[in-house]
Amino acid sequence: MNNYGNNVQFQVYSSGRKSDLPVSFEEMEQLAHEQLDESSFYYIAGGAGKERSMKENRLAFDQWKIVPRMLRNVSERDISVKLFGKTYQSPILFAPIGVQTIAHPNGELESAEAAAALKIPYIASTAASFSLEKIADVLDDSPKWFQLYWSNDMDITASMVKRAEKCGYEAIVVTLDTPMMGWREKDIENAYLPFLLGQGIANYLEDPVFCSRLNVSPKEDIESAILLWTRLFGNPALTWDDLAFLRKQTNLPILLKGILHKEDAKLAYESGMDGIIVSNHGGRQVDGTISSLDALEMISKELKGKIPILFDSGIRRGADVYKALALGANSVLIGRPFMYGLALGGKDGVMQVMKNIIADFDLTMALSGQKSISELNASLLIKESNLS
Numbered sequence: 001m002n003n004y005g006n007n008v009q010f011q012v013y014s015s016g017r018k019s020d021l022p023v024s025f026e027e028m029e030q031l032a033h034e035q036l037d038e039s040s041f042y043y044i045a046g047g048a049g050k051e052r053s054m055k056e057n058r059l060a061f062d063q064w065k066i067v068p069r070m071l072r073n074v075s076e077r078d079i080s081v082k083l084f085g086k087t088y089q090s091p092i093l094f095a096p097i098g099v100q101t102i103a104h105p106n107g108e109l110e111s112a113e114a115a116a117a118l119k120i121p122y123i124a125s126t127a128a129s130f131s132l133e134k135i136a137d138v139l140d141d142s143p144k145w146f147q148l149y150w151s152n153d154m155d156i157t158a159s160m161v162k163r164a165e166k167c168g169y170e171a172i173v174v175t176l177d178t179p180m181m182g183w184r185e186k187d188i189e190n191a192y193l194p195f196l197l198g199q200g201i202a203n204y205l206e207d208p209v210f211c212s213r214l215n216v217s218p219k220e221d222i223e224s225a226i227l228l229w230t231r232l233f234g235n236p237a238l239t240w241d242d243l244a245f246l247r248k249q250t251n252l253p254i255l256l257k258g259i260l261h262k263e264d265a266k267l268a269y270e271s272g273m274d275g276i277i278v279s280n281h282g283g284r285q286v287d288g289t290i291s292s293l294d295a296l297e298m299i300s301k302e303l304k305g306k307i308p309i310l311f312d313s314g315i316r317r318g319a320d321v322y323k324a325l326a327l328g329a330n331s332v333l334i335g336r337p338f339m340y341g342l343a344l345g346g347k348d349g350v351m352q353v354m355k356n357i358i359a360d361f362d363l364t365m366a367l368s369g370q371k372s373i374s375e376l377n378a379s380l381l382i383k384e385s386n387l388s
C-alpha cells in the first residue's frame with residue numbers, strides 16, 4: 001500500500017499552506033533561470049547541439065495518449081516496486097546528477113537529506129560535489145546506489161567501486177554515454193565547465209589511488225589535481241569485454257545507463273548485467289538521437305521480464321511516469337526537476353518536487369483505472385499517429 005492515501009490531491013491542498021514553489025515544472029525552470037547565474041542555469045538546463053534530442057524527449061511523451069478505464073475499484077492502489085530483491089515505495093528514483101553545488105551551496109547533502117526523509121533511492125554521482133562517503137552518511141540507512149564514471153585508470157575505477165561497496169551503496173550504475181562531454185553550445189559560449197573550477201571532483205580528491213598518482217597533495221596544488229582529473233575522467237576505449245573486470249570488483253547488482261539501441265540492451269543482458277537504464281542523458285550528449293521514450297518502446301519488446309529496465313530523460317510529471325511504465329519501464333529516474341527544487345528551496349524544494357511527482361503519478365493511476373504497477377502495459381496508451 002502506498003503512503004499517500006486515497007485522495008492524494010486533498011492531502012496536498014490540505015497542508016493549509018500556500019506552496020512556496022510553483023508546482024509546474026516549466027514555472028520552476030523559469031524561476032531557477034531568474035535565480036541562478038547564467039552559466040550554472042545553462043549547465044543544468046541545456047542540452048547538446050541544437051537541443052533536438054532534449055526536445056524530442058518531451059515530444060515523444062506528448063505523442064502517447066492515456067486511455068483511462070472506468071469502474072475498476074481503484075480505492076486502494078499499490079505503487080511499490082521490487083528491484084534486485086528490495087521493495088521500494090514507488091517506481092521513482094533520483095537520477096545521478098553531478099556538481100549539485102552549482103544549484104545550491106550544500107548540493108548533494110541537501111538532495112540526499114530529501115531522499116532520506118522520503119526513503120526514495122538516491123543514485124550518487126561519481127562527479128558529485130561531495131565524496132560518496134559523505135553522501136552515504138547523510139543517506140544513512142535510506143536506499144542508495146552509486147553511479148560510476150569509469151576512469152581510464154582501472155585502479156581508480158576499482159577503488160571507487162570498493163569505496164561505494166564499503167559504505168553501503170546497494171547497486172552500481174555505470175554510465176556509458178559520457179566517456180567525454182557532449183557538444184553543449186551554451187557551456188562553450190560561457191566557457192563554463194564546473195570541473196575546471198575544481199567542482200565535482202571530490203570523489204577523486206579523496207581517492208587514495210588518485211592521490212597516489214599526484215606528486216603533491218591536492219591541498220597544496222589543486223591545479224595539478226584538476227589537470228590529472230581531466231586526463232583520467234573518461235574512458236572511450238571501453239568495450240563490452242571490459243564489463244568482466246567490473247563484475248570481478250563487486251557482487252552488487254550492476255546496471256548500464258545510457259542504453260538506446262536494442263542490440264546494446266541485448267548485449268547488456270548477455271553480458272550478465274543486472275539491469276539497464278534507457279536514457280539519452282537528458283539530451284546532453286548526442287544531438288539528434290532517438291528520444292529516450294521511443295528507445296524504451298523498442299527495447300522493452302526485446303528485454304521485458306528478463307532484467308529490470310529503468311528509464312530517464314524527459315520525466316516531468318506523474319503522467320510521464322505512467323506512460324514510461326506502460327511502455328515497459330520498471331522504474332524511472334527524475335533528473336532536472338529535482339535540480340530546480342534544489343536551486344529554489346534546498347532540501348524542502350527537492351522534497352516538494354519528488355512528493356508532487358509521486359502524488360501525481362498515484363492519482364494518474366487511480367483516474368486511469370489502474371491499481372497496481374504490474375497491470376500497466378502498452379494497451380493503456382495510444383500513439384497519436386494511430387488515432388483516426
Ligand SMILES: Cc1cc2nc3c(=O)[nH]c(=O)nc-3n(C[C@H](O)[C@H](O)[C@H](O)COP(=O)(O)O)c2cc1C
Nearest residue numbers: 044095096097098125175281282313314315335336
Ligand atoms: C546538471 C546535470 C548533471 C548530470 N550529471 C550526471 C552524472 O554525473 N552522471 C550521470 O550518469 N548522469 C548525469 N546526468 C544525467 C541524468 O542522470 C539524467 O540522465 C538526465 O538528467 C535525465 O534527463 P532529464 O533531466 O531531462 O529528465 C546529469 C544531468 C544534469 C542535468
Ligand SMILES: O=C(O)C(=O)c1ccccc1
Nearest residue numbers: 098099127178200281284
Ligand atoms: O553534465 C553531465 O551531463 C554529466 O553527466 C557530467 C559529466 C561529468 C561530470 C559531471 C557531470
